[in-house]
Amino acid sequence: MSESKIKNMEDFAAVSGISRPTISKYFNDPDSVRKSTRARIEAALEKHDYRPNIYAINQNRRQTKNIGLVVPNLTDPFFAGIARTIEGMIVEAGFNPLLLSSHAGPEQELANLESLRAIKPAGVLLAPLGRASDHERVAEFAEEVPTVLFDANLEGVGEAFFGSDNDQSIELIVEYLCRTGEPPAFFEMKNPINPNAYKRRTAYVAAMERLDQEPHLIQTDGEGWDFEEIGFKGGTRLIENRLLPTNTVLCSNDRLAIGFLSAAYENGLRVGLGAGSALRVAGHDNHPFSQYTCPSLTTVSQDYDSIGARSVETLLALIESETRAKERDVTLFEGRLIMRGSA
Template sequence: MAKIRSMEEFAAASGISRPTLSKYFSDPSSVRKSTRQRIETALVEHEYRPNIFAISQNRKRPMNVGILIPHLTDPYFAELVRHIEARCASMGFWAIILSSHGDPDLEERALRTLLSLKLAGAIVAPLGTRSNCDTFKALCKELPIVFLDSRIDLEVPFVGTDNRASIELLVEYLVRTGEPPCFLDMPHVNQNALERRQAFEEAARKAKFEPHVIPARTLDWNFEQIGFDVVTAYLRGSGLPSRTLLCANDRLAFGALAAAYKSGLKVGREDNADLRIAGHDDHPLSRFACPSLTTIAQDYEGLASSAFDILVGRLDGEENMPTSELLSSRLVMRDSA
């Protein structure tokens, strides 16, 4: 039997009209049960697998959703994508996932790829300070988009975590249970970095202690290496400004934990510990750090669901959709602080 390569060939071989097949592949429940059974039997008999992507591209309303994130290999973003994919599948959408790999040139190329596809919309976590706003503007003119986790200065719906509230929650806990923290700043690659530093400074003033900030003078996304190098340099020099270190994200904290270990310091909540370290995000690997990392847990499922729901609401023309949604977070107390 010759291999069937197109819908037209399948229609001719099965004796089922092309419009009926299109109707079935758009929505199997839209054809009569007897017709559906006949089509499914023919699919097995002729070993035909239709190009679902091409079918979606030909629809008046495509069922493809673009997703662009900074790093596919970062478990934080992988977890967000996992939840978005699940929502897409539950609603009959196909997720097309791209990564900018922390590179603004690759981000621009990915945006142009999204522009070249026929998409229903896109959920995008922009790099931030190094993003090309003009290319983002072009994308916004072509299709509905929602910013997730980070944003740039465009009138686009945004879903993220309330950094001010989360940092204040963590600072209050660290002050209540020990020495007030100093703050390991993350590279100012996006709005989250700026918001978390400002939130720390505000929380320190509120708690009436000096807000010592350890800067990260780079725009690199290699946070673990940055955390390790910066903390190692301080430990070999005059030491950290405090015996409690609050890191702007968990990946920085992983590097700080490694630096402390290599310097022979004990990290933990015990009275005989040399240093307490806390992070932010509840990165999927945080509970497996040694010691396990005290952190702020972002609502991964809530972030993904809210971004998807806002996007679908825009596609359906719903009015009064939120333009910004900041989700709350929770403190996770583990062994490191």
């Protein structure tokens, strides 16, 4: 028996030559490691006369059963659907999801993170507000708690980011609209809250230039999360003042497009394909309501099944290994064109 006393699990890992995550896994459930590894650990326990603090282990085990899930706004069916999908994956993995909404406000986003910090979760899945987020304070939180970002990226924050390839998806729908009718103008908020909007703006201009078409950016006033209202008011102004440079409008997101469709209806304009249609309107995201507009909305569907699955898998791997990522993983998933009646 060794004369030296081992103070903690890190010391035991160092003297036994067995990794800290493997030892932790053994103490949580001896049958979860291979028989040969179990024998090595038990032999090392006897040799070094190490007896772990079972109370501390049990405390840690309880802590690692909670995973925070923070989204910008649960009143939006888009984020409610994403959260529901990710919640199911967390539960299936044996953890407890703690779902919080930032209600489109940076103060509430920080309050959510502080609430999670207090209960010491195993990790956090965060869809940040984006431009409105307090980048520095969110980054400080992610330094303390394993955090994976999805939907909107904050550069350099968290262990990983998984989102949509806006360059690919915007090029896909721009090419389709140019091929099937007049080239589209791009309808957007002047100061969007979500960084994806800026990426889509840039992607639209690049796609139009590659197709030797002149880009037309149409920006409307409005702040916050009431996209349908902003789209309706902006669309009404454009239609009533005959400011549209083309009969095809690509909206930065589906919720703006829903508002624009309403503005067209109120002004007696038929939206759709074929004779008698004055406008074509398309969006982006495949919002849950987009298939039920009149006409149904042509859009690009984000691959949120893959984004959710990859986000959860990555966070669970970090929790299991009890390590932090050496390099930040940024993976973008391609969108899929959904052709409907509006364009």
